[in-house]
Amino acid sequence: MTDAPSGQNVKLQSADDKDFEVSVEVASMSVTIKNMLEDLSPDSDTPIPLPNVSGKILDKVIDYCKYHYEHPTPSSDDKKDAGEKRTDDIIPWDQDFCKVDQATLFELILAANYLDIKPLLDLTCKTVANMIKGKTPEEIRKTFNIKNDFTPEEEEQVRKENEWCEER
Numbered sequence: 001m002t003d004a005p006s007g008q009n010v011k012l013q014s015a016d017d018k019d020f021e022v023s024v025e026v027a028s029m030s031v032t033i034k035n036m037l038e039d040l041s042p043d044s045d046t047p048i049p050l051p052n053v054s055g056k057i058l059d060k061v062i063d064y065c066k067y068h069y070e071h072p073t074p075s076s077d078d079k080k081d082a083g084e085k086r087t088d089d090i091i092p093w094d095q096d097f098c099k100v101d102q103a104t105l106f107e108l109i110l111a112a113n114y115l116d117i118k119p120l121l122d123l124t125c126k127t128v129a130n131m132i133k134g135k136t137p138e139e140i141r142k143t144f145n146i147k148n149d150f151t152p153e154e155e156e157q158v159r160k161e162n163e164w165c166e167e168r
Helices: 031-039 055-070 077-081 092-097 102-115 118-132 137-144 152-161
Strands: 009-013 019-023
Touching (some): 055 118, 102 118
């Protein structure tokens, strides 16, 4: 099948059976949805089921895709060639978009991964990286509510084995 014509809308259905109508161009920012669209007939009115994404999260993902479809980010291939990922290059709109509770942020990561929207996955992972940056293991455990199941001896052993990566 060929891609749906430009200007056409597609229905997406969340795990909790909420329907969302978006343009094919916006929906195609998701590689997963783009591939599904190629398998549908162009005049199909059947919603595309997204069983791994709740309505609340799909609504946010659509907001992200609409914004970035209307405001494309300039390509930054130069710094990708250097092999270095930055976490301090998040535009203000994206920063506001990620100001959500932890559960929502992690659901957005899962949705971005499932829907194969690399820029959203990068953004949400950078946000988590920034939450961790500069914190001690104990502060990270507290931030993410992680139980420490190491004995003091095991923890010391891990510290010794990973001394090379400590900032001094």
